[in-house]
Amino acid sequence: MSTSTRWTVAVMVVVIALGVALWTQLGDNGSSTGPPGPGQARDRRDADSAEALAGPRASADLSPCPQAGSEPGPARLRGITLECAGDGTNVDIAKALAGRTTVLNLWAYWCAPCAEELPAMAEYQRRVGPAVTVLTVHQDENETAALLRLAELGVRLPTLQDGRRLVAAALAVPNVMPATVVLRADGSVAEVLPRSFASADEIAAAVGPKTGEPG
Numbered sequence: 001m002s003t004s005t006r007w008t009v010a011v012m013v014v015v016i017a018l019g020v021a022l023w024t025q026l027g028d029n030g031s032s033t034g035p036p037g038p039g040q041a042r043d044r045r046d047a048d049s050a051e052a053l054a055g056p057r058a059s060a061d062l063s064p065c066p067q068a069g070s071e072p073g074p075a076r077l078r079g080i081t082l083e084c085a086g087d088g089t090n091v092d093i094a095k096a097l098a099g100r101t102t103v104l105n106l107w108a109y110w111c112a113p114c115a116e117e118l119p120a121m122a123e124y125q126r127r128v129g130p131a132v133t134v135l136t137v138h139q140d141e142n143e144t145a146a147l148l149r150l151a152e153l154g155v156r157l158p159t160l161q162d163g164r165r166l167v168a169a170a171l172a173v174p175n176v177m178p179a180t181v182v183l184r185a186d187g188s189v190a191e192v193l194p195r196s197f198a199s200a201d202e203i204a205a206a207v208g209p210k211t212g213e214p215g
Helices: 003-030 050-059 093-097 112-131 143-153 166-170 199-210
Strands: 081-084 090-092 102-105 132-137 159-161 177-185 189-193
Touching: 050 143, 081 166, 090 093, 102 112, 102 166, 102 199, 112 132, 112 143, 112 199, 143 159, 189 199
Parallel strands: 102 132, 132 159
Antiparallel strands: 081 090, 081 159, 102 177, 177 189
């Protein structure tokens, strides 16, 4: 083999090695465990089929999600349709919340402060009754895990499955969990509370002045 041929082969080997290294690096970046980018996000996993969710839904036994009425509802939520985690029905969020004083609780199954707060939200709903609708919004694509977490906690609040975090984006909620949004009956945002609550009393103290209900 001539000297020029040897050099050509050596250069080709180096080029191939650099290409493999670059491909590997891109692959590692693509498998990041962080939140998915806008193009990757989805409401639920492929594994969360109706059949796969049947058992977890039965265990969670969640209350039904609010039903859509004829009014358009909160302008910032119009056009967003999400799955009701309890029964798999589609919910037009804006129409479902039209005319309702609503407390939206944004959470994820892996969030420890969320798990501590959810029972307090359920207790707050029990105290305040139908005057206020407490609706939780699960912000991770693993719907099965959400249902199992709610079953474990004994929390039966109506829950929306929102893996793409559309509600948070529409309402400009900071990227923290848990977070609570108080909506007035006219659809306007009374307050965004990017914090956790330890008890129903804390929730009532923070939310009550915005809803007119002491809780």
